Amino acid sequence: MSRQAWVLVVIAGILAIATLVGAVLLAVRVVRTRRLLTGLGAGGKVAFYGALIYTVFPIDLLPDPIYLDDMGVLAGALIYLSRLVAKRRAADRRLPGQPDAPPDPDRVRRRVP
Secondary structure (H helix, E strand, C coil): CCHHHHHHHHHHHHHHHHHHHHHHHHHHHHHHHHHHHHHCHHHHHHHHHHHHHHHHCCCCCCCCCCCHHHHHHHHHHHHHHHHHHHHHHHHHCCCCCCCCCCCCHHHCCCCCC
16 A cells, blocks of 8 residues: 555545534434423424434434434534523523513512502
8 A cells, every 4th residue: 555545545435424423423412411301391302312323223314434424413403402402491490570470479469458
């Protein structure tokens, strides 16, 4: 093998390892959001389990040494789940006076006789 071929093999190996590390890190972040799934509804659960199944499933859009499609699916699921969590947290902490907000106990309106 020539020197140029070895350089290409080394570069391809480094890129494969880097994408594998990226996919593993994204998978770990998605798994950490699992504890938030109880209040996210069916859409959150489908996104979570769908992303994990696609990542470990042997049939991919791109061959397995190239983890870009897995990383894309995991990143998309992570973005979707984080938006669902943000919406849920915003709904839980509505300010008094907003529609559908719980009444403020200090500002109970009483009828004046």
